[in-house]
Amino acid sequence: MRFDTVIIGGGLAGLLCGIRLSESGQRCAIVSRGQSALGFSSGSLDLLSHLPDGQPVSDVAAAITQLEQHFTAHPYALLGANRVLNYARQAQTLLADCGLRLQGDAETPHQRVTPLGTFRRAWLSPQEVPLKPETTLRTGVVGISGFLDFQPQLAAATLRKRGIDAHAEEIELPALDTLRDNPSEFRAANIARQLDTAEHYTALYQALRPLSEQYQALWLPACFGLMDSIVFDRLNQQLACPLRLLPTLPPSVPGLRMQHLLQQRFVQSGGSWMPGDEVIRADISGDQVTQLWTRKHEDIPLRARHIVLASGSFFSNGLIASRDRVREAVFDLDVLQSDNRSDWYGDDVFACQPWHQFGVQTNARLNGLRHGRALSNLYVIGSVLGGFDPITQGCGGGVCAVTALHAAQQITDQGGEQ
Template sequence: MKFDTVIVGGGLAGLLCGIRLSRGGQRCAIVSRGQSALSFSSGSLDLLSRLPDGTAVQDTAAGLAALETLAPEHPYSLIGAGRVYQYAREAQSLLAKCGLKFQGDASAPHRRVTPLGMTRPAWLSPPEVPLSPRKGEHICVVGINGFADFQPHLAAATLRKQGLRVTATDIDLPLLDNLRDNPSEFRAVTIARQLDQDSHFAELCAALRPLSETHDAIWFPACFGLTDDKVYTRLNAELACPLYLLPTLPPSVPGMRMQTLLQQQFIRSGGAWMPGDEVLRATLDNNMVSQLWTRRHEDIPLRADHVVLASGSFFSNGLVAGRDGVREKVFGLDVLHSPDRASWYRDNLFDAQPWQQFGVRTDATLRGQLQGETLQNLYVIGSVLGGYDAIHQGCGGGICAVTALHVAQQICAPGGFE
């Protein structure tokens, strides 16, 4: 099977790259092994929250400029601060065209509220996610009776410590009684499949309406909206005060909605989606990837002018740690890591962990390297890249979006920049 570009991995980075390439006229395929890390995402994306030395980033442009000096191997530093900023804005536009609404802007991070009532920086957040609340508002944090993956009283206690006026309560929804019989089924996704049904809207609205009449805002777990925001929009039209949603423990409804909408857009744009498959090995000729061999098409290789690796980090099995070090699973690419295992981690769990910065080594164009040689048609994007700490630096979503568009730009217009 012949394509212009084959992308290995169907998460945020792979999908954004595939959509951009397809919109540029490429015949593109994505090989996706299974559920991506998006299903475990809060639905918010971060661009750059902290520098490697721990300094908080208030001005994104200034933070990106400082990063080039502090961390020259960071993917943003390889791409260049000016281009990162432009790609971030392009990503916002592309996400909107895919039906994903966001609040926020690349110029400065905002602070979103977490399920435990804390706040953390973000680049983009769904419009239903509450931002730092204003003091004086009477907020009601509402849970669902029996739903263990969201604890309104814990969130309320944290918010009160910040000087906010907060009430916590649970509501009963008899329509979910069939799920309560099996605790393993009483999860956000299975609840959403019930609450997204038109026939159940009246019961949900009736349970929330009295609370909306005595509070300035309701914060509810994100347990509806698997494919769209219709229920959220209808509730805000019916209730007496604004309704906001907080993500729950994974699997995440906002993350799964993002995955679904991006996947649908990729297919609509003409891309070939290959789910439940994985690339097992590759044929290399003269520093070029000539063929890809997959588990489901073991006798029929995939051929492409360009190959993009978006297989994810340790969580997605794109990187594998062993006794002898860390390896990239598909091509065996050079990996940025320390050979001394004792230096991989810090004893304090909450410190920045060195292993978080392990990943594939590339050149400035994000082409992968094998034994020091650059593979001319193999690009690397997303969390499989090395040189950054997505958690400590708050840049995971931005890395996926920016590197995806940077590589798509080079494939569509080599040597140029729009």
């Protein structure tokens, strides 16, 4: 099978790159092994919250300049501040075009409210997610009886410590009894499949209406809106106070919705989606990847002028750790890592861990390096890259979006004709 570009991995980075390439006229395929990390995410994206030395970031452009000077392995340092901010703005437009209603901007990060009642810096957040209030509103933090993935008492107590007039409430929804009988089924995504249907709307509204008359704002766990925002919009039109939603423990409804809308846009733009498959090996000649072999099509290679590796980090098996080294799973690319196993981790489990920054090494064009030599038609994007810590630096979503669009730009600049 022949394509202009084959992308390995169907998460945020792979999908954004695939959409951009398909909409530019390329024949593009995404090979997706399984559920991506998007389904486990909050639906919010971060750009850059802290430098590697722990210094908080208030000016993204200035912070990237510091990365270029002192932390040169960081993906942002490879691209430079102007490119990073330009791609971030492009990503905002692209995500909006895909039907994702997000609040925020690259130049003006915000503080979103987490399910624990804390505040976390973000670049983009779903429109329904509450932001740190500038004024004290009497807020009802509402749980659903029997739903263990969100604790309104804990969230409300934490919010009160931060000056928010928050109070825990709970609603009963008998329509969910069939799920409630099995705790393993009583999860946000399954609840959303029930509450998103028209037949259960009235019961949900009636449970929330009295509370909306007691409070100036209601915050619920994000347990509806799996595919769209119809229920959220309707409730906000009819309730007596504004309603906002807090992402829950995985699987996360906002993350699943982002996955669905991006995947839908990729297919609608002409892309080929190959789910439940994985690339198991590749043929390389000189500095070029010539063909890929997948588990489902073991006798039919995929041939493309360009290859994009968006396979994810350890979570998605893009990186594999053995006792003595970390390796990249498909091409055995060079991986930034510590040679001594004892240097992989620190004693404080809550501190930044060195292994978080392990990942594939590339040149400035994001061509993957293999034995120190760049593979000229292979681009590496997203969380499989090395040199950054997505958690403590608060840049995971940004690195995925920015590197995805940079790789797509390199490919479209060359043209995609076979």
